[in-house]
Amino acid sequence: MSTFFDSDSPSNVTEYSVSELSGSIRRTIEQNFEHVRVRGEISGYRGPHSSGHAYFALKDDRARIDAVIWKSAFSRLKFRPEEGMEVIATGRVTTFPGSSKYQIVIETLEPAGAGALMALLEERKRKFAAEGLFDAARKRPLPFMPKVIGVVTSPTGAVIRDILHRIADRFPVHVIVWPVRVQGDGAGDEVAAAIQGFNALETSGPIPRPNVLIIARGGGSLEDLWCFNDEAVVRAAATSGIPLISAVGHETDWTLIDYAADQRAPTPTGAAEMAVPVKADLEAQVANLAARLKGVATRQMDNRRQALRSLARALPSLDQLLALPRRRFDEAAAGLGRGLQMNTANKRRSFERVAAHLRADLLRTRIRDRRRHLLEAMNRVERCVERQLDRRQSRVSAADASLRALPSRLVGQIHRASDRIRGLGARADAAMAAETRRLKGALVAQDRVLQSLSYRNILQRGFALVRDEAGEPVKQAAAVAPGMALSLEFSDGRVSAVASDGGAPPSPQSPKKRPTRPPEPTKQGSLF
Incomplete structure (x- = not known):
């Protein structure tokens, strides 16, 4: 400390620099408040800084004091501070000269009694419930018979021995233990990580x-x-993809993981009983169900066997079942011959009706008319083509004469037009030739029809055409008089004949001659 005396100063009060005054105040405060315990509510807490230090404030209903927890002390805390939590802080009061503020440097921190922890617990419970972490819809049923069970607990306590012993007694399965601390600083992070x-x-x-x-x-x-x-533990339990049983504390102890878990067990032994069934009970139940199933199957088979015998006695014999179908088959077989004869007769009459309309003179007339029309059409087409060619040639000649005076740049266009005209003329000639071939083919087809219907083909099959003296065909025997001159036309010529008895029917006394052999089959073929 330095003392300055100014003769011009109106007072003899000692002067201090700002640093000296701040340092003196700091030393005074630290000497008087070197170790204090302060009770208050945490305010403005945002978690540890990137440097690892934590900055916040402690307040009550009338005052507020800044607080800081250095990184080395923060890692030794038994629980993490939270906003609004009432705590008892132990540390020392100091000042920060850079801003003329005082603060408490906290070394240890503890909740302000069980009431504060319960208030914090209720606040967290309301927060997680609002987020839906405790909803019943999120909880899943436990597997009835798990193959592998995972246990998160301390490996040295009696809890793990109780769980393993209970599982071995009820239903031995594979158990995997993830060792964690279940109390103290960092225990929650280890449980969540497990x-x-x-x-x-x-x-x-x-x-x-x-x-x-x-x-x-x-x-x-x-x-x-x-x-x-x-x-972290509550959120890990709520988001677990594996069904989870919470067995923390005694039956009266409740923690937040009990609400987030799928099932809550009153004790660790109760959790083992929830996880696996009793093997002996299952075996007894299976044996009971097997016996019941065997008895039910035996009774069912007896009932079915008795019902089958009753149905077999009620069934008719094979002859009774086939009697009606056999009778129907015999009736259908008997009527088949008659139906075939009637169908043949109907087809013959239909054929005769159609053949009566097929006359050679009508076909000749139609063919003659078609031939005349075809020739007329061919002549018209030829004249039309000639006129078109004459007109096109005259137009080409006129155009050629008029275009001779045009410049030479139009000569190419004239040549292309001439080529197109020649192409169109060639296409017209080809079209005329195709139409002529089509009409000739139609004429040939009509001629084939006429030849197929000609009576000369019938004469070649052994028939004869009878004509009278006038050369008209004789169609009925009643039109022939005794002594009438007839002309018989065969396929290879004509023969003259005279009628003897006018075609009278034979006398009933005259015996009917049987043919010694069947007649030669005609070339007409079967009607079917």
Whole structure:
């Protein structure tokens, strides 16, 4: 400290620099408040800074004091501070000369009694419930018979021995233990990491993925069980893909993980009983069901056998079943011959009606008319083509004469037009030739029809055409008189004949001659 004396100063009060005054105040405060315990509510807490230090304030209803927890002290805290939490802070009061403020440097921090922890617990419970982490719709049923059970607990306590012993007694399965701390600083992070680690396992990996998880711990005070109220633990339990059983504390102890878990067990032993059934009970139940099934199957077979015998007695014999179909078959077979004869007669009459309209003179007339029309059409087409060619040639000649005076640049266009005209003329000639061939083909087809219907083809099959003296065909025997001169036309010529008895029917006394052999078949073929 330096003392200055100014003769011109009106006072002899000692002067201090700002740094000296700030340092003196700091030393005074630190000497008088070197170790204090302050009770207050945390305000303005935003978590640790990137440097690892935590800055916030402690307040009550009338005052406020800034607080800081250095990184080294923050890592030793038994629980993490939260906004609005009432705590008791132990540390020392100091000043920060750069801003003329005083603050408390906290070394230890603890909740301000069980009431504060319960208030914080209720606040977290309301927060998680509002987010839907405790909804019943999120909870899944436990597997009835798991193959692998994962247990998250301390490996040295009695809890794990109780769980293993109870599982071995009821239904021995494979148990995987993930050792964690269940009390103290960092216990919540380890429990959350264990839940996430079990969910990250693959089903076909070297370590099998559990079918159900058990989070277990023995009884204790609220402070002892506080790590199971940690936000990371609750969120890990709520988002677990494996069904989870919470078995924390005694039956009267409740933590937030109990609300987020799929099932809550009153004790760790109760969790083991929930996880697996009793093997002996299952075996007895299976044996009982097998016996019941065997008895039901035996009675069912007896009932079915008796019903089958009753139905067999009620069934008619084979002859009774086939009697009516046999009679119908015989009637249908008997009527088949008559139906065939009637169908043949009907077809013959239909054929005769159609043949009566097919006359050679009508066909000749139609063919003659078609031939005349075809010749007329051919003549018209030829004249039309000649006129078109004459007109086109005259137009080409006129155009050629008029275009001779045009410049030479139009000569190419004239040549292209001439080529197009010649192409059109060639296409017209080809079209005329195709139409002529089509009409000739139609004429040939009509001529074939005429030849197929000509009576000369019938004469070639052994028939004869009878004509009278006038050369008209004789169609009925009643038109022939005795002594009438007839002309018989065969396929190879004509023969004259005279009628003897006028075609009278033979006398009934004259015996009918039987042919010695069947007549030669005609070339007409079958009607079918």
